[in-house]
Amino acid sequence: MNNSATTQSKIKYLYNNYSIIFIFVIMFILLSIFVPYFFTWRNMLGLALSVVTIGIIANTMMFALGSGDFDLSVSSTVAFSGITAAVVINATGSVILGIVSGILAGGFVGLINGYSIAKLGLNALITTLATQMIFRGMAFILSNGRAVGISKAGFFKLGNSMIFGIPTPIWILIISFIIFGILLNNTVFGKNTLAIGGNTKAAELAGINVNITKIIIFTAQGFMAGFAGVILASRMTSGQPNAAQGLELDVISACVLGGVSLNGGIATISGVIVGVLIMGMISNALNLLNVATFYQYVVRGAVLLIAIYLDILKQRNQ
Amino acid sequence: MEHYLEFKSITKTFPGVRALDKVSFTVKSSSIHGLVGENGAGKSTLLHTLSGALIPNEGKIIINGKAMKFSSTKDALDAGIAVIYQELNLVPEMTVAENLMIGNFPNHSGLVDHKKLRKQAEKQIKRLMEEFNPDTKVKNLSIAQKQMIEIGKALMQDAQIIAFDEPTSSLSDREIKHLFTIIEQLKAEGRAIIYVSHRMEEIFKICDTCTVFRDGKHIETFTDMEKVSHDLLVKKMVGRELNDVYGYESRPAGEVIFSVKNLQGPGVNKPISLKLKAGEVIGIFGLVGAGRTELFKLIYGLEELEKGEIEVQGEKLAIKNPHYSIKNKICLLPEDRKEEGIIGIRSVSENINVSSRRHTLKFNFFLDKDAERKIADKFINELAIKTPSREQLTGNLSGGNQQKVILSRWLSEDIDIFLMDEPTRGIDVGAKYEIYKIMYQLAASGKGIIFISSDLPEVMGVADRIIVMRTGEIVGSLSREAATEEKILSMALPVN
Numbered sequence: 001m002n003n004s005a006t007t008q009s010k011i012k013y014l015y016n017n018y019s020i021i022f023i024f025v026i027m028f029i030l031l032s033i034f035v036p037y038f039f040t041w042r043n044m045l046g047l048a049l050s051v052v053t054i055g056i057i058a059n060t061m062m063f064a065l066g067s068g069d070f071d072l073s074v075s076s077t078v079a080f081s082g083i084t085a086a087v088v089i090n091a092t093g094s095v096i097l098g099i100v101s102g103i104l105a106g107g108f109v110g111l112i113n114g115y116s117i118a119k120l121g122l123n124a125l126i127t128t129l130a131t132q133m134i135f136r137g138m139a140f141i142l143s144n145g146r147a148v149g150i151s152k153a154g155f156f157k158l159g160n161s162m163i164f165g166i167p168t169p170i171w172i173l174i175i176s177f178i179i180f181g182i183l184l185n186n187t188v189f190g191k192n193t194l195a196i197g198g199n200t201k202a203a204e205l206a207g208i209n210v211n212i213t214k215i216i217i218f219t220a221q222g223f224m225a226g227f228a229g230v231i232l233a234s235r236m237t238s239g240q241p242n243a244a245q246g247l248e249l250d251v252i253s254a255c256v257l258g259g260v261s262l263n264g265g266i267a268t269i270s271g272v273i274v275g276v277l278i279m280g281m282i283s284n285a286l287n288l289l290n291v292a293t294f295y296q297y298v299v300r301g302a303v304l305l306i307a308i309y310l311d312i313l314k315q316r317n318q
Numbered sequence: 319m320e321h322y323l324e325f326k327s328i329t330k331t332f333p334g335v336r337a338l339d340k341v342s343f344t345v346k347s348s349s350i351h352g353l354v355g356e357n358g359a360g361k362s363t364l365l366h367t368l369s370g371a372l373i374p375n376e377g378k379i380i381i382n383g384k385a386m387k388f389s390s391t392k393d394a395l396d397a398g399i400a401v402i403y404q405e406l407n408l409v410p411e412m413t414v415a416e417n418l419m420i421g422n423f424p425n426h427s428g429l430v431d432h433k434k435l436r437k438q439a440e441k442q443i444k445r446l447m448e449e450f451n452p453d454t455k456v457k458n459l460s461i462a463q464k465q466m467i468e469i470g471k472a473l474m475q476d477a478q479i480i481a482f483d484e485p486t487s488s489l490s491d492r493e494i495k496h497l498f499t500i501i502e503q504l505k506a507e508g509r510a511i512i513y514v515s516h517r518m519e520e521i522f523k524i525c526d527t528c529t530v531f532r533d534g535k536h537i538e539t540f541t542d543m544e545k546v547s548h549d550l551l552v553k554k555m556v557g558r559e560l561n562d563v564y565g566y567e568s569r570p571a572g573e574v575i576f577s578v579k580n581l582q583g584p585g586v587n588k589p590i591s592l593k594l595k596a597g598e599v600i601g602i603f604g605l606v607g608a609g610r611t612e613l614f615k616l617i618y619g620l621e622e623l624e625k626g627e628i629e630v631q632g633e634k635l636a637i638k639n640p641h642y643s644i645k646n647k648i649c650l651l652p653e654d655r656k657e658e659g660i661i662g663i664r665s666v667s668e669n670i671n672v673s674s675r676r677h678t679l680k681f682n683f684f685l686d687k688d689a690e691r692k693i694a695d696k697f698i699n700e701l702a703i704k705t706p707s708r709e710q711l712t713g714n715l716s717g718g719n720q721q722k723v724i725l726s727r728w729l730s731e732d733i734d735i736f737l738m739d740e741p742t743r744g745i746d747v748g749a750k751y752e753i754y755k756i757m758y759q760l761a762a763s764g765k766g767i768i769f770i771s772s773d774l775p776e777v778m779g780v781a782d783r784i785i786v787m788r789t790g791e792i793v794g795s796l797s798r799e800a801a802t803e804e805k806i807l808s809m810a811l812p813v814n
Contacts, residue, residue, distance in 0.1 A: 186684045188675060195672055198661035205620070205658050206727065207644040207673045265663045 019310070020259055024274045027281060035285050043284065045167065051280035052169040053078065054250050055273075056228040058258075059180035060221035061251045062272045066184075067217055068197035068264025069117065069124035073109060074225040075247035076136040079240065081106040081229035083139045085155075086148040086239030095155045099230050106226015107219055109135055114218030118211040132248070139241040148239040159234030169231050176224070181269035193217060197264025253300070254279045257307045278303070322347035322510045323479055328377035330363055332714070337363040338374065339534040345527075347478070350501065350511040352521040355531030355555055356718070356746035361514050363534075365481050368512075369401040370394035381479070400472030401481040404744075406464050410457035415439030417456050418470050442470045446500060462493035469500060480504060481512035486520060487744055490606065498524055516746055518548050530554040556748040564779030565751060567758045571782070572596035574632075575766050576648075576735045578617060581626035585612025587790035589626065594735065594766040599757060601781025602770045604810050609790035610770045611653060614737045618650045619643045630735065644673060649728040653739035653770070655717065659724045662713025666705050667694035669712045669723050674730035697726035701756065718749025725756060736760060738769035742776065754780055774803060786810050 032039035057074050064071045085102030089095060113131055116122045150156075161168045184190035192213050195203040204210045233239045258275025260267040282303055286296045323345040330338040338360045345351045353361045366372040368379065370388035378385045381397060388394045394401075408417050415435050416423075424434040439452040446466045456464060465485060472480050482501070486494045501524060505511055515521055521528055522543060530537040530551065537554050540546045552563075575596045580589035586609050594600060604610050615621045617628060619637040628635045630646050637643055640650070652658035660669055671678075671690045678689040694708040701722045705715055712723055721741065728736065741757075742750040757767055757780065771777045777784055784801050786794040786809040794809040 182684075186687075188679070188685065191668065191672070191675065191685065195661050195664060195668070198663045199657075201658045202652075202661050203672070205618075205640055205650060205652055206661075207641045209639065209641045261663075265661070 020257065020271055020274050020278075020307075023310075024278055024281075027278065031281060031285050035288050037288055038285060043288070045170070047277075047280050047284045048170045048173070049167055050284060051276050052173050053228045053232055053244065053247065054254055054279060055173045055276045056176050056231070057221075057225050057247070057251045058254050058272050058276050059176050060217070060224040061255050062180070062184065062258075062260055062267045062269070063190075063193050063217045064124075064221055065252070065255050065260045065262060066197045066264060066267035067193045067214060068200065069214070069217075070252070071113065071128045071218065071221050072125065072248045073113060073128040073131040073135065074221065074251060075244045076132045076134075076139065077106045077109045077222055077225035078229035078232060078244040078247060079139040079242065080109065080135040080142075081226035082233035082236075082243055083143045083148055083239035083241055085230045085233050086150050087142055089150055089152050089155055090148065093152065095152050098150075098152075098155060099158065102230035102233070103223055103226040106229060107223040110219040110222015110225070111215070113222065114215035117218065118214040136241075143239060143241045145241060147241070150233070150238055155234055156237055157234075159231050159236075169235065172227075172231065177269060177273055184267065184269055189213065189216065194265055194267065197261070197266075199265075250279060253304045257304065322382060324378075324380040325364070326378045326380060328364065328367060328374045328379070330367060330372060330374045337534050338367070340377070341531075341534075341536045342377075343529050343536055343539050345479070345510050345512060347510045348505055348508045349526040350505050350513055350524050352525035352528035353512060353514045353531065354516075354518075354521055354528060354551060355537075356748045359531040359555070359746070360534040361531055362483065364531075365401050365403075365483055365512070365514065368394065368399055368479075368481060370399075395475055395477075398476065398478040399481070400475060400477035400479070401483065402465065402468045402472065402485060403483045404485075404487060406461075406468055408456045408464055408467060411455060413453050413455055414443070414450060414459070414467060415452035417467055418442055418452075418474060420471070422474075438474075442474065445473070446470055447496065460493075462489050462497070465489070465497065466500070469504075473504075477509070479510045479512070481514070483514045484516065484744060485513075486515065486517065494520075516744065518551060518747075521551070522546075522548070532557055552747055555746070556751075563747065563751065564754055564776070565758075566754075566779060567762070568782075569597050569758070569762045571598045572764060575630065577629045579627045579629070581613070581616055581623065581628070583612070583616040583624045583626075584621050585609045585790055586616060588792075590792050592768075592785060592792070592795075594768060596734075596764045596766055597761050599761050599767045599769070599780060599782050600785060601777035601783070602768060602785045602787055603772075603774060603777045603806055604770075604787035605812075606772070607789070608787040608810070610787050611739055612790070613787070614650055614739055614768075614770065617643070618648065618737060644731060644733070647732060647734040649731065649733045649736055651721070651724050651728070651736070651738040651741055653743065655720050655724065655744075656713075660712045660720050663711055665709045666698065666703065666712050666715070666723055667691060667708040670694045670697055670708075670726045670730060673727055677732070693730050694726075697722075697729060701726060701729075702752065716749075718745040718753070721745060721749070721753060722756075725753070729760075734765055736765060736767045736769075738767065740771060741769055742771070742773070750776075774806060778803070778806070788812065 037043055061071060081102040084105040085098040088101045089098030109131055113128055116127045117124045159169055163171055192208045195208060196210055196213060200210060232243060254275040255272055256262060257278055258271030260272060282300060283296060286299060326342050328338050328341045341360065341364060355361050363372065367374045370391040370393050373389065380386065386397055418439045419435055424431040424438065436452055443450065443452060446469060448463060448466050450459065450463060456467065485497060489497065501511060513525055525543060527539060527541045528543060528546065529539040532555060572595055574593045576594040577592065579591050582589050590613060602610050616623055619639045619642055628637055630648065635646050656662065667690060671693060674693065675685060675690060678686040680686050691708065698705060698708060703719050703722045705719060712720060715723065742753055745753065761767055778801055782798050784796045784806060785792055786806055788810055789812065796805060
C-alpha cells in the first residue's frame, strides 16, 4: 500500500517535472517524419550550432531566474565582449589575450549588475535594462559603429574547428550544460539559488548569504555571456557591435519553456536543455520548410504562450 | 432557528492526504458555530470548499435546502458566502472606500461615481463602529481595521454566511472585544457565522454550537455549550487526555552560555542586558511594540547594532548577519513562518537541510544527497512531522508541521542558543504540546532557549525565567516561582 503510493507519487513527480521532455521527444519524432532533411546528421549539427549562443547563456540565466531575478543585459554583453576580443587581438596580436579580455569584459558587466542589485538594492529588471543600453553603446563606441575584422586566423579555430567530427562550440555547449547542471543539483550554491528564489527572506534567515550569492549569479552570467560573445565573434571572424540584438528574450523564453519559474525557486537543467533545443528546433524546421523569417517570430511567440499556459495548467494540478 | 447551511459527506483528498473525510454537519442561521481542531484537522480545507477555492471530491454543500455547486470563489460569493481569512485580501494602495466597494463600484456607464462611493463607504464604516476616513489608504490601517474592512466587504455583498478563520490571532484585547461586538451584531441580523479559532476561551465566549475536527473527520458537534467543559473539548480535539497543557519539566541550569550587554539598536531604545544559562528557558513577555522581535533581530544580525556586546560561551562576537550567527551557534525561529521561515515551494527535505548541508559536503563542495535524505527522514520521524514524504512541498504542510520543519533545520545544525519568536502562534493545542516537549528536551541537553510569546499563560507555563519588555526596554525579570499574572501585566502595560 505504502509502496504503491510512493511509486504513484513518483510517476506523478516525473510527469510534473519532466512533461516538457515528453513534448520535446514527440516534437522531434514528428519533425523527423514530416520535415524533409530534418533528421540528417548535417542538419542535427546545424541545429546544435544554431543554439550554442542561447544555450551557453541559458545556463546562467537559469540561475538568475531561479533566484527570482532577470538579466536583460546579456545581448549587449555578447556584442561588447566580442568587440573587446576583436579590438584586443588586433591591438596586441595575441589570441589568448583577446579571448581572456573578451570573457573578462563580460564578467565585468555581470559584476556591475550583481553589485547594483545585491548591494545597492536596485531592481534587477531596470538595472540590467540600463546596463543593456550602456554596453550596447560601449560596443558601438569601441568599434566606431563598424564591424571589427580580426586579423589573426588562429582565433577562428575556437568557433570553426571540429573535435571528433563535431564542431568545437557544440562541445563547449555540452560541457557547460554538464557543469551548470552539477552546480544546480549538487552544490550548496545551486540549492541556495533556488532557496533565495523560493523565499528570499526565509533564505536569509536560514543563514544563506543572499547578497554574495546574487553577485556570484550575475557575475557568472556576465562571464558566460562574454564567453558566448567571444565564440560568436570567432565564428563570424569579426566583432559585430549590433550582434545578438533581442537575444535576452530568446534565452528567457528557452528557460521558461524548460519550466524555469519566473517567480524564482524552480529550475531544472534538463528542462533548460530541452527548452533551448525546442527553440532551435522550431527555427530549424521553419527554415527547412522555407518559411519567411517574419512568420518565424509569430510561431516562436505562439509556442512560448502555449508553454506558459501548459505550465500554469501543471501548477493548478498540483 | 433553521438549518441554514449543511455540509453533507464532504470529502477532499490531496496526493497522499485525506484532508476531509465524509464530513457532515449543519449550521443554523442566527447562530455562531465554532470549528475547532488541531492544525491539519481539516478546518481550513473545509472553509476553502465553502468559499469555492477548493472543489470537494465528494459530497454536497446545501444552503437553505438547495444543493450548491461552486466551481469558483465567485460562485460562492454570489451564493452569499464570505470567508474572512487570516491573510486579508485587500489592495493596500487603494483607499478604504475603494476596497469596500471593489467589484461593484457605483458608476455611470463606466465612470466611477466618487460621491456615491464615498457615501456608501461611510455608511458601512459607521455600521462597523469604526472611525477612519474612507479616503485613507488601506496600507496605513492596523490589522484589526483591515479585518473590519473585510467584514464590511462581506456585508456589502449581503453575505448570509460569514466564516472567520482565526480572526483574532494578531489582534489586541480591545480589538478582539470590538470584533466580538460586531460578530454578535451579525448574528442578531440572522446571519450564520462560522468561527474558527485555536483559542478555547473565545469559542466558549461567543459560540452557540461547536464542531470538533480531528484528522479530517467530523468528531462531534456540541449544540449546548453550557454542557461542554474546556477539558472535554481539548480531549476530543487531540483524542487523548491532556492534563497539563504545558507539561513543564524542571531541570538544572548550568553555566552562562550566552549574554548580551547594553544592547541597543532600532526598536530597542534603552540598553538591554541579559544572561542565558545552559539548560535554561527564558520567556519574554510584552505587548505588541514592546521591542521583543526587534531585540531578536539585533541579536541575530538582521539589524545593525548601535551599541552593546554579544557573547557566546564567553567569546565576544561581532555579529553582522544570520550566516555568522548560525556559525556561532545562534538560530532564530521567526514569528512569521510563512514569510520568513519556510521556503514553501521547496520540499521538506530541502527546507530541513538548507543550512546544515554545509556539514555533509563531499570534497567540501558537492552535496551528499544520501546524507541529506537520512537527516530529513530522521527528523520527520523524531519530531513526528505529518507529511506524505520528505519530497512534499513545505507550503502544503500545516502550521505546526512547518514549525517542526524549521526546528529540524536547526536541530540538524550545531546550535546552542535558540531564539524562538512566538513559536506556537497559530498552532493547535496538540502540536503546541509537542513543541514545548522539544523545547524542554533541548534545554535538558544543555542548550539555551529564549522565546517570545504574547500568550501570558504560555510564558508562565513554559519558561524558567520571565523577562518583561515594554516600549523597547526590559522592565522586569521574574523567576518562574515568583511570577504571577498581575505582576507581569502591571510591568508590561504602558505607564500613563
